[in-house]
Amino acid sequence: xxxxxxxxxxxxxxxxxxxxRKVAEKLGIPFYDKELVxxxxxxxxxxxxxxxxxxxxxxxxxxxxYAFAHHGVPGVMNGLSTADFLWNIQCNVILQLADKGPCVIxxxxxxxxxxxxxxxxxxxxxxxxDFRADRIVRLYGESEKSPxxxxxxxxxxxxxxxxxxxxxxxxxxxxxxxCLNSSAIGIDECVDIIVALAQGK
Amino acid sequence: xxxxxxxxxxxxxxxxxxxxRKVAEKLGIPFYDKELVxxxxxxxxxxxxxxxxxxxxxxxxxxxxYAFAHHGVPGVMNGLSTADFLWNIQCNVILQLADKGPCVIxxxxxxxxxxxxxxxxxxxxxxxxDFRADRIVRLYGESEKSPxxxxxxxxxxxxxxxxxxxxxxxxxxxxxxxCLNSSAIGIDECVDIIVALAQGK
Numbered sequence: 095x096x097x098x099x100x101x102x103x104x105x106x107x108x109x110x111x112x113x114x115r116k117v118a119e120k121l122g123i124p125f126y127d128k129e130l131v132x133x134x135x136x137x138x139x140x141x142x143x144x145x146x147x148x149x150x151x152x153x154x155x156x157x158x159x160y161a162f163a164h165h166g167v168p169g170v171m172n173g174l175s176t177a178d179f180l181w182n183i184q185c186n187v188i189l190q191l192a193d194k195g196p197c198v199i200x201x202x203x204x205x206x207x208x209x210x211x212x213x214x215x216x217x218x219x220x221x222x223x224d225f226r227a228d229r230i231v232r233l234y235g236e237s238e239k240s241p242x243x244x245x246x247x248x249x250x251x252x253x254x255x256x257x258x259x260x261x262x263x264x265x266x267x268x269x270x271x272x273c274l275n276s277s278a279i280g281i282d283e284c285v286d287i288i289v290a291l292a293q294g295k
Numbered sequence: 296x297x298x299x300x301x302x303x304x305x306x307x308x309x310x311x312x313x314x315x316r317k318v319a320e321k322l323g324i325p326f327y328d329k330e331l332v333x334x335x336x337x338x339x340x341x342x343x344x345x346x347x348x349x350x351x352x353x354x355x356x357x358x359x360x361y362a363f364a365h366h367g368v369p370g371v372m373n374g375l376s377t378a379d380f381l382w383n384i385q386c387n388v389i390l391q392l393a394d395k396g397p398c399v400i401x402x403x404x405x406x407x408x409x410x411x412x413x414x415x416x417x418x419x420x421x422x423x424x425d426f427r428a429d430r431i432v433r434l435y436g437e438s439e440k441s442p443x444x445x446x447x448x449x450x451x452x453x454x455x456x457x458x459x460x461x462x463x464x465x466x467x468x469x470x471x472x473x474c475l476n477s478s479a480i481g482i483d484e485c486v487d488i489i490v491a492l493a494q495g496k
Contacts, residue, residue, distance in 0.1 A: 105469075215479075218468050218474075220468055220469050263464075265467055265468045265469055266466055266467065266468070267419050267421055267466045267467070267468045267471070267474035268306075268421050268466055268476075270468070270474070270476070271475075271476045271479040271480060272473070272474065272475055272476065272480065273419075273468035273471070273473065273474035274472075274473055275469075275471070275472045275473065278416075278472040279472060279473065279492060283492075287488060291480060291484075
């Protein structure tokens, strides 16, 4: 069966976003990664930078962000925390995008948000630590923290966010149709496998 | 890079063993599933039925089995529990088989036992509950317990055994090079993907 919506969950630095972009190009369908952030920003009234920072990260600690972020937009959040408010918008945006037609969606718990659709291929991309560390230094530059510390922090925040909003454990194989170790298999080989599965081959 | 040893971990009823057998046939290499049990039985002095029952299941509760199983083989286990003794034999048998040459090994925590070899492709096969329930009734017949209860019990025993001997969580994507949902992707499609990866294509 042909799969129209491809969700790509990924460890930071594993190449998941790159794989998603290439899959979308090969299939000739829209690709949503940072593009999602902009849509969520428009619908929520938050700055894109704020959405990007909080959309996949740990919930909580939101009283001050609540108080300040909605300066001038009183009552919009109906008493929800900033994180829960953003989560609701994120769910709506992702459900609407999926309804519009075939696409690739990276991150933002889309595997869970779209779990009831039968036309999705849910994928998870992970990779060995040294592959990811090398990759983030090349792509995102050096930082005061070691690449390993940056990876662990980012993974932890995604894991906590996923657990909080889905009740599932991040990276559990059973949540996905296919999980791939991009450092063992290769970025382009991952792309080819996902494209073939999406086409029902 | 061509991968010589394929390990297949699997949920009960997911078709993992069938997939492994077909992969081995296509690659023209030996297949070890129940065959492993016989080798472990020979090396341990236990009956094959006993090895099969305990080789992938929960450790513990072994005093009586210890006392009875080794009637006539005093001192062989060097004070280890039956489960730990079997685990040691299992590790040795799997390491020796991998040394002998290319092969497919199903279950028995081979992914962990062979984790330090670079020429392995570690796979995990899972499937939706209704697919597995239907499959075990067709393959293994009816039972007093519901198929769902049989699946849950078997999964739990494998999970506890894996956790105990490896310190890892069973079914975590990061432990494998590729994880596949056989009910979503199809048994034969899983075979083709694994064969292509093993051949380095």
